[in-house]
Amino acid sequence: MTDTIATPIAETAPPRQRSPLWFAWQRFLSNKAAVAGGIVMSILILMAVFAPLITPVPPEAQLFLTQSLAFPSAEHWFGVDNLGRDFYTRIVYGARVSLSIGFIAAGFSVLIGIPLGALAGYFGGRTDWVIMRIIELFSVVPPLLAAMLLGTLLRGGYMSIVAIAALFGWVQVCLLVRAQVKAFREKEFVRAAQALGASPWYIIRRHLIPNSISPIIVGFVLAIPLAMMLEASLSFLGIGVPPPTATWGQMINEGINFMFYYWHLAVFPTAALAITVLATSLFGDGLRDALDPTLKGR
Numbered sequence: 001m002t003d004t005i006a007t008p009i010a011e012t013a014p015p016r017q018r019s020p021l022w023f024a025w026q027r028f029l030s031n032k033a034a035v036a037g038g039i040v041m042s043i044l045i046l047m048a049v050f051a052p053l054i055t056p057v058p059p060e061a062q063l064f065l066t067q068s069l070a071f072p073s074a075e076h077w078f079g080v081d082n083l084g085r086d087f088y089t090r091i092v093y094g095a096r097v098s099l100s101i102g103f104i105a106a107g108f109s110v111l112i113g114i115p116l117g118a119l120a121g122y123f124g125g126r127t128d129w130v131i132m133r134i135i136e137l138f139s140v141v142p143p144l145l146a147a148m149l150l151g152t153l154l155r156g157g158y159m160s161i162v163a164i165a166a167l168f169g170w171v172q173v174c175l176l177v178r179a180q181v182k183a184f185r186e187k188e189f190v191r192a193a194q195a196l197g198a199s200p201w202y203i204i205r206r207h208l209i210p211n212s213i214s215p216i217i218v219g220f221v222l223a224i225p226l227a228m229m230l231e232a233s234l235s236f237l238g239i240g241v242p243p244p245t246a247t248w249g250q251m252i253n254e255g256i257n258f259m260f261y262y263w264h265l266a267v268f269p270t271a272a273l274a275i276t277v278l279a280t281s282l283f284g285d286g287l288r289d290a291l292d293p294t295l296k297g298r
Contacts, residue, residue, distance in 0.1 A: 034286020108166035113173025121181025165227035173219030
């Protein structure tokens with residue numbers, strides 16, 4: 001009778017735990033439109049940052065007066081404007097203005113929207129009522145008309161446009177933070193902090209706002225195209241960033257006068273603005289879907 005040798009059973013490793021951030025990243029990658037928007041945004045940001053290295057001449061230089069209104073060619077990729085300036089250079093430097101105003105205004109929108117949304121979501125009651133009435137007031141006022149009035153009073157300028165865009169961009173951030181804080185204020189960790197005697201301001205600062213990072217990021221990204229569109233609209237109307245600074249809205253305004261004969265002066269800045277706003281919006285929408293806490297990783 002032979003003895004059988006028992007072979008050890010291989011221990012199976014426990015399944016690897018995936019973090020919520022990993023699932024969010026996978027959801028984002030599955031959204032092809034959002035990925036494409038992120039790639040286009042990255043290209044535009046690099047183009048704006050390294051503008052002096054990828055353009056042949058300064059944006060205000062009138063070096064091609066003899067070629068004014070020239071069509072796109074190998075020498076001038078986007079043609080020449082009516083003042084003898086290389087139009088490709090103007091488009092690239094216009095990205096600097098639009099993107100910088102979009103990012104700075106979105107940053108100020110976040111700084112306004114976070115505290116107001118946190119206060120409304122945590123305290124509720126009269127505080128929530130007052131803040132929601134303010135939001136309703138900003139929602140019923142046409143942003144462009146109000147921005148035109150403020151832009152005229154402030155006489156335009158870079159920082160004026162940033163302030164106006166931030167004034168109308170904080171509402172979305174506030175609503176996102178308010179909803180997140182409202183959902184978390186009844187959680188166990190908040191109840192535990194309250195039982196230990198933590199003040200509401202400590203709870204908001206140390207617990208609720210850090211747990212609202214996802215909607216804050218989404219609100220920041222979605223505020224960028226709104227600020228860019230507002231800047232372009234005001235520059236188009238002549239009350240935005242003053243010339244000779246290259247802005248897409250201003251270039252569209254100038255190009256409309258020649259549109260039926262020299263199409264490139266209006267088409268290229270319009271296309272640049274449309275592509276940038278679309279890419280930023282797609283990226284923001286994809287980010288919002290990816291960071292949505294109600295979505296479960298599979």
